[in-house]
């Protein structure tokens with residue numbers, strides 16, 4: 001697989017190394033009590049080389065809001081990527097997007113089989129709640145995190161968004177607002193949760209929480225617009241997944257509605273909103289050792305990914 005050109009910022013490189021290490025450790029802990037084929041499939045997908053954008057967002061918001069020792073928040077960072085990986089496994093299934101390639105490797109159902117992939121996804125979803133309960137926080141914070149993750153991942157969030165997306169294929173989406181509604185749920189909800197959870201774990205005040213959520217919402221849409229642009233303009237080998245699927249399926253996307261240039265402008269606009277939220281958040285921080293550079297660099301990376 002060829003690497004996507006825009007080089008990842010230090011936050012992403014460091015987070016990916018730590019998250020990969022921690023996920024290896026968690027999977028080793030579970031190995032004795034999990035049927036081997038299921039364990040292999042879970043591990044295969046979890047450690048297939050994800051960028052770890054969601055854990056990085058969670059940890060950067062945690063840092064900027066003054067959370068302190070990252071070990072406190074790490075189980076939540078792992079939880080979010082377990083949830084995200086489950087969604088990718090299920091999204092790739094023949095009954096959904098029917099994809100052969102993910103993260104540059106055969107999809108879970110191609111490597112194993114369909115039933116094993118369904119179960120690996122189910123198990124990762126449950127694992128994410130179990131990990132969330134391992135954070136070093138009060139019972140009240142743990143309960144809030146579980147409620148928020150259930151909302152972000154379930155029928156009011158990602159799964160609801162996937163349903164809207166499937167229906168849109170049948171009934172044809174006409175407007176940008178409809179596309180935006182789908183993606184605020186399908187892609188945006190977990191990204192928003194990542195920022196919200198980082199703030200909550202850090203004990204952020206209401207203003208900081210608000211800015212983190214606003215940042216997460218803008219990143220959610222930015223992420224999807226860039227994903228649509230990459231689907232239309234990059235090769236499968238550069239992406240590590242099948243490219244050109246949106247056009248082949250005649251899906252309404254930012255690119256089909258706005259054209260490549262229009263979608264790029266919309267992405268720039270979302271990045272500006274995200275950067276503005278970063279600045280507003282940074283302005284609440286009295287400690288000069290903490291600034292929004294990691295969040296700003298991550299925003300730029302997401303905007304320029306693949307260019």
Ligand code: GRG
Pocket residue numbers: 049050051052053084086087088090091096103158159162186187223224227
């Ligand atoms: C089937 C329950 C269920 C949900 C599916 C998130 C989702 C809903 C489907 C994924 C489809 C998709 C490609 C959405 C576009 C944005 C996105 C989530 C891209 C993949 O995320 P990255 O780039 O992936 O962070 P890595 O591999 O780096 O973790």
